[in-house]
Amino acid sequence: MECINTQKWHLFRYNYSTTKKTKKEGAINEKKLELKKLLIYAKSVYHIPQKIKELTDKRARKTIPFFNLIMPVFLFLLLQYESFHTVFSSPESMRKRLKHCIRGRIPKVDAIRDALGLTDPEETEGILTATVSRIQKNAVLRGGTIGGYVTAAIDGVELFCSRKKKCGKCLTRKTASGEMEYFHKSIVCTTVGSNPHLILGQDMLDPRDGAEKDEGELTGGKRLIETLYSQHGHFADVIVADGLYLNVPFLRVVLKCHMEAVIRLKDERRLIFQDAEKLFGSGEGKKEPFYREGKKIDCWDLDGFELEGLQEKLRVVRYREKNEKTGEEKWVWLVTTSKEIDYKILWKMMHKRWDIEENAFHQLKTYYHADHCYCHEAVEVIFLLMLIAFNIREMYLYRRIHGFERSKITRKSVTRIFRDDLQAENLCWILYIEGG
């Protein structure tokens, strides 16, 4: 019955306990983090400045080198500045930082916008793909991210929304009051669980002409998984997603790519939910309870459910989390294609995915300002540069700085240190390549 390639699957399953690192290194202090070292790492391992230099310059007037416009944008996204205006239009406070990463004339914000608008998204995407390939070659995810499984999440990220500004690539929707809203949305795939968190790819949804509805999340989600699979092979063992993705064509794509889906179930009207509820109610599938973070977790776990149109049977798991102090209860449901992942590991996957701080979706919004419109003409290019910066920063912190995870240095502090570094030291010698 099962059409997943179980043999291949096992190759990617590792025993979690044997891959855990021993905790010997001492705690680090902030002095160990240096923007200089991060940039050297970005250059020597990922060839970021080199690749930015290779981007095609389609501008008619080339008074300022293209590199002098795009490289600083990458750097300031990495430093999590909230707008280009802050960086390029307030010369007094930013003068030194700009001088420390740009050789020659400091560009005006309009020149930056023009250049970004003419940058090819596909070429920019190529840099992200190469970065992810490089990370995979280094076997960063080999031990899995949760319970020995490489766990990735997929979700839509709304980039910004406006009622006035509109471009040819805007998606549209009507608000409750009948007003038109314009927005951009990307489907993002990121690892979940252990650090570093890595963004594996994104798929920008396209608008459609006339009466046809714009592309939906499911379309983008399917396309993204297929693209990532063709680019990187078995890039994850498990795809975690919310209830929207409990959809036969989507599940088929995941299974075809030899991965398992874990879907959070919320909609109580779904038939599969009602069927399971009846069985669980009569005590079927009851598992040994377990304890996590002061909560007792009861679990019901049954296989053999059908979804119309899907050949494979699905497994439904229900959890009741009870806070031992307050007595507060919370129910969590999921549906999975997996026959073998332990119910405690499935719980952890849910927990990590929807942990308020510990996921890339949250970081992108809160720290990287992914929902801010930096430049409407270049939404995709900027988002891609942001994702590349995200990955390199994660890799530097968690793979290059021993003990960073336990140091409890906050993300805000890291940004402050890096911004101070750029204020204090000229880093052009790293960014500029011979003859550039």
Ligand SMILES: [Zn+2]
């Ligand atoms: Zn737009």
